[in-house]
Amino acid sequence: MSGPPVRLRLEQQANRRLATLLVAIAGADREAFTEFYRATSPRVFGLAVRILRERTAAEEVTQEVYLQVWSLAGRYDEQRASPMGWLIMLTHRRAVDRIRGDRSATDRDTVYGHAQLGRDHDVVEEAASQRIEEQAVRRCLDTLTSRQRETIALAYYGGQTYPEVADVLDIPLGTVKSRIRDGLKRLAACLAGGGEIQ
Structure with missing residues (x-):
């Protein structure tokens, strides 16, 4: 106990x-x-x-x-x-x-x-399309709170499990889950709007 x-x-x-x-x-x-x-x-x-x-x-x-x-x-x-x-x-x-x-x-x-x-035209089109998507994601990441960004970065870019993120940030597991859930909803809404900050 x-x-x-x-x-x-x-x-x-x-x-x-x-x-x-x-x-x-x-x-x-x-x-x-x-x-x-x-x-x-x-x-x-x-x-x-x-x-x-x-x-x-x-x-x-x-x-x-x-x-x-x-x-x-x-x-x-x-x-x-x-x-x-x-x-x-x-x-x-x-x-x-x-x-x-x-x-x-x-x-x-x-x-x-x-x-x-x-095949220059294929490469150029592909690179331009990828760059536009990356810029939209970066703009949308700026709409998150710093805590949401940090938590999502550890889970998705850092490859950490939710319990590991909770351990690293020294916060309850429920807080990790809600930050990620809210952050991903915000990201999805922003990306659905073409990457414009809502």
């Missing part, structure tokens, strides 16, 4: 410790950085592997994330996210940027290949 409260207390203590370490890291404390890295890197690397599905790329992204932690620790805002939530968002962004970069390189090769086959 005492399980959940004890677990919650331990999580709160861990969050407080990580927040304290971030303050020290902002002051260029290398020992604090080492402790922070040891406490958090398994989850960062695990998320990077799940998103990228390639160990070497995940290792590189993990290194990039901790370089960001070293340089951005002073900007961490405890009111906006838990230390782990902030770190997971940094990881997600880095991993998605890596995927986009790899995809862009592949797309450039594909466009070149199609051009050589004399």
Whole structure:
């Protein structure tokens, strides 16, 4: 019966410790950085592997994330996210940027290949259509609250289950489900209107 409260207390203590370490890291404390890295890197690397599905790329992204932690620790805002939530968002962004970069390189090769086959018009039309869709999705994501965006990003882009999202954000599972449900309804309504902000 005492399980959940004890677990919650331990999580709160861990969050407080990580927040304290971030303050020290902002002051260029290398020992604090080492402790922070040891406490958090398994989850960062695990998320990077799940998103990228390639160990070497995940290792590189993990290194990039901790370089960001070293340089951005002073900007961490405890009111906006838990230390782990902030770190997971940094990881997600880095991993998605890596995927986009790899995809862009592949797309450039594909466009070149199609051009050589004399099918420029198909490639151009396809690329333009995809760009319009991506812009509509970006505009519609801006209609969500920051909490809805963060929760949806972890679940859909980060490949996390709802319980994992609840754990990362340190919120109840029901809150995760309602944020995602409301956020997806809002996205659907916006996209149905052609990507115009409602």
